[in-house]
Amino acid sequence: MAADIFAGAQASATLGASQSAQPEVSKWFFLRYALAYIGTFTALITPVVMTLAVRIEAIDPVNKGANLGIVLGLGALAALIANPLFGMLSDRTTSRFGRRRPWMVGGVLLGLISLLIIAQSSSIAVIALFWCITQGALNAALSALIAVVADQVPEHQRARVSAIAGMSTNIGMLVGTAIVAMVGTGGTAMFLWPTLFGVAMVLLFCLINDDKAVQPAVREKISAAAVLKSFWVNPVKFPDYGWAWLSRFLVFYGTSTLLAYQVYVLIDMFAVAPEAIPGMMLLSTIITAVSVVIFASIAGWYSDRTGKRKIFVFIAAVVFAIGLTVLVSTGTLTGFFIGIAIQAAGFGVYLSIDQALVVDVLPNRETEAAKNLGVMNIANAVPQTLAPAIAPIILMVGGQGNYTLLFIVAAIVTFGGALAILPVKGAK
Numbered sequence: 001m002a003a004d005i006f007a008g009a010q011a012s013a014t015l016g017a018s019q020s021a022q023p024e025v026s027k028w029f030f031l032r033y034a035l036a037y038i039g040t041f042t043a044l045i046t047p048v049v050m051t052l053a054v055r056i057e058a059i060d061p062v063n064k065g066a067n068l069g070i071v072l073g074l075g076a077l078a079a080l081i082a083n084p085l086f087g088m089l090s091d092r093t094t095s096r097f098g099r100r101r102p103w104m105v106g107g108v109l110l111g112l113i114s115l116l117i118i119a120q121s122s123s124i125a126v127i128a129l130f131w132c133i134t135q136g137a138l139n140a141a142l143s144a145l146i147a148v149v150a151d152q153v154p155e156h157q158r159a160r161v162s163a164i165a166g167m168s169t170n171i172g173m174l175v176g177t178a179i180v181a182m183v184g185t186g187g188t189a190m191f192l193w194p195t196l197f198g199v200a201m202v203l204l205f206c207l208i209n210d211d212k213a214v215q216p217a218v219r220e221k222i223s224a225a226a227v228l229k230s231f232w233v234n235p236v237k238f239p240d241y242g243w244a245w246l247s248r249f250l251v252f253y254g255t256s257t258l259l260a261y262q263v264y265v266l267i268d269m270f271a272v273a274p275e276a277i278p279g280m281m282l283l284s285t286i287i288t289a290v291s292v293v294i295f296a297s298i299a300g301w302y303s304d305r306t307g308k309r310k311i312f313v314f315i316a317a318v319v320f321a322i323g324l325t326v327l328v329s330t331g332t333l334t335g336f337f338i339g340i341a342i343q344a345a346g347f348g349v350y351l352s353i354d355q356a357l358v359v360d361v362l363p364n365r366e367t368e369a370a371k372n373l374g375v376m377n378i379a380n381a382v383p384q385t386l387a388p389a390i391a392p393i394i395l396m397v398g399g400q401g402n403y404t405l406l407f408i409v410a411a412i413v414t415f416g417g418a419l420a421i422l423p424v425k426g427a428k
Contacts, residue, residue: 025153030164032205036104036145037168038175039201043111044138045169045259046176046194047118048072048384050281052131053263054185057274059122065264065395069388071128072260076384078132079139083381084231086140087374090147098211100144100151107141108202112195119191139381141202143374148209150359150373156304158359163300163352167293170344172198174282174289181278233363233375240361240424241372244354248379250417251317251350254324256387257410258343261403269403270333284340291341292348300352308428309357310421312349317418319346324411328404361424 052071057064086103093099114134118127146165153161176194183189235242266272266280299312320343327339358376387410394406 023154025157025161029152029209030161032208033145033148033161034164034168035201036205037165038172039198040108040138040142040145041169041172041198042176042179042201043108043115043172043195043198044135044142045173046180047115047131047134047191048259049173049285050177050180050263050277051185051190051194052118052127054190054274054277055118055127056124059124059127066392067124068260068264069392071124071131073385073388074128075131075135076256076381076388079135079384080378080381081231082136082139083143083377084374086136087143087147087372087377088368090140090144091368100148101206101209101211103144104141104202104206107137107139107144108195108199110137111141112199115191115195116188119188139377143377145202145205146355146373146377148211149355150362152210155360159300159303159309159353159356162355162359163296165351165355167289167296167348167352169351170285170289170292170348174285177278177281177285181282185275185278231375231378233372238361238363241358241363241376243420243423244358244361245376245379247313247317247417247420248354248358248376249383250413250420251320251354252380252417253383253387254320254410254414254417255347256383257391257406258324260384260388261391261406265328265336265403268401269328270336272333284337287337287341288344291344292351294348295345296348296352299349300356303353303356306428309353309360310424310428312353313357313421314418316346316348316350316353317414317421319343320350321411321414321418322346324407324414328407357421357424 053064053068056067056071060067086107090099090103093102095102111134114130114137117130118134121127121130149158149161149165175197179193179197180190183193233241233245235245262284263277263281266277267274272280299316303309303312323339323341323343323346325339326342327336329335330338358373362372362376364372391406394409395402397405
């Protein structure tokens, strides 16, 4: 493997030139890509939205909120580093198995091993360590999977692929919570089976997908400067990319708050018993998945047809912010689930269009696609660290457990994400 992670500029340029006139991808590709995306997020999101919270509460119920924030925050920091770093390595990989496939396969297998260790551990420190490894491994797989869009999908089909990715994220959440609802929240099973599903879907995609090997014209060692550069795209030189990055950062602050604290909102704000959490989370994810699939499908198709991106992203972020406010403001479980449906509609449209908009304005698409998409995904990862770090401070305002204020702050930040997309000029 070490001999395969080098590639020269000429090799990258040759690959980019060969892909300058990309043929249309088939419906079969859409299906395989969706299954791989669903699988990856089933493995990655299920611990974030449920199983880590359940495991941590079982170990230390008194300090569960702070401990969950620490574990998720450290894991998000690992994801922040891993996504652009492994994206850069993926761009430079010259393995005969392709430049994306080794990272996808290796990532999901290492993620499986790490999650099994978490399932057996009763130490918060060990859980935090191996959650960081899990995040790094699965984000290595994810960065390669996302780069397949820039490699193989022509511009006029990208919003549909982005819509698939957006739907797949929430379908993965639904699949994970459904599996946990079936196997229960005790022991290893709640970590094992969602991850095995993810491994199977990624392996299926990798076996069938045509990930062409790159023959390096020049082999060049990866320097420390190149590694540092992998975390940076100049927003002054590429302002559209910078505004898109900021918009995603602000919107994902909102979704990071929801994902991290939905279980504890149900327990502490709505008095749901811990043993009833899998059922409640399954209902929440069914509502989310249905809403996301409907609105993402419509928005992705219409965006490709009209060529418009910005207006969809703006409206989606506003609707998402409204949903965050509604789910904690009514004081009833019915209102909570209505808010879940509203935010899911907005987030579904956002996910279906935002990735297409990003690829449209992506700098150096032919030679640094995975690296620059990895830098964009820092905007996903940083809020996962920031939101849990800030949340305990907000929750203490006016007494313990101020979830209403927590989600109103998240809604305001998300609305800022809607405003940040307006200055983008390279997309309609």
